[in-house]
Amino acid sequence: MTEIDVQVDLFHPADRVWHALTDRALLARWFTEVEPMAGGRDRLLLFTAGLPGFDAAVDAEATDRREPELIALRCLEGGRRSRLTCAVAPTAEGCRLSVREVLEHGGWAEEQREGREESYRQALTGRLPAILDWLAFRQVDLRRGEAGMTAEMPVTEGVDDEPAPARRRWPLLVGGLTGVVLVAGAAVWAVLPADPEPVAGPAPAPSPTATATPSRTPQPTPSVRPTRSASPSPSRPSRTPSATPSATPSRTPSSGAPSAPALTARYETVSTRLLGYTGEVVVDNPGGAAVNGWKVVVTLAEGGSLTDVSGAEWRQEGQVVTFTGPSVPAGRSxxxxxxxxxxxxxxxxxxxxxLGDAPCAGL
Structure with a gap:
């Protein structure tokens, strides 16, 4: 039995995730467009033709629906039948969304199954979090003192008895704040130290000039230079050949080291959203032999944390995340x-x- 299983941890409550899963307008934003079909309110047509791993549109019928925990769909696509399940489980930081599709009739080629799984993964780890962040932004509690959340600015009703005093307080408040800003700016400007002038630089200039004149004057002594040049002359020819062979063999092994298979890594941000992004790292082996194992260390910005990883083992300690993976064949990645x-x-x-001591290209 062929199946696809993708999970993602989301920093949002289960009811918000359920809303993004079941609202047709939101579903079109992060996955694909959806239209209801005749024959029941639980039948939908998903316009998946053109997505990686999909051959045609999917005729989906809801067979199980438990808000906000689970929704199950029986899907028909190009002569194949599958069962698609979306389960939402609460976590300490939000919830975990698990999407599982099991093929019940027909078959997928391996390349098609991989493309289909990648379509789900990109939608769940990239576009869906962006939509959830947008929903959270709309639901920010602007009142801060009242229960519940609102996406609209609070509007106060006008009262004929007291319009003037309320309006007069605004110019006073604005004027007071402007005065505070000006006073604070003047105070900061006043205590800023003046820029030091570079007067120390010219001082050393005359001293070397004065000392250089007497030191250069006694140097041209004709009797000293011929004596010294004559005595080392027999020894210099012997040093020249000895240095040449010693340098040649020492450089030979060091230049041969880079010829061994060495891995390189390159980074790219493949998608972004309101509060996060998805990064991709490609580890290349340009050598002629396989390299067993690799380790890529990524340092996140302060406050960043991983929500999903595909293609590597990982562990996070503070802001440092270490990724490890299997061997890389020669000429592959x-x-x-x-x-x-x-x-x-x-x-x-x-x-x-x-990657080791070498920085990733592209960052």
């Missing part, structure tokens, strides 16, 4: 991706990436 949740919306890549 290994690729792994990782999804990062970051509290800074401007962060779009890790701070550092290195």
């Amino acid at each position: 290994r690729t792994f991706t990782f999804a990062v949740r970051d509290v800074d919306p401007l962060t779009r890549a890790p701070e550092d990436c290195a």
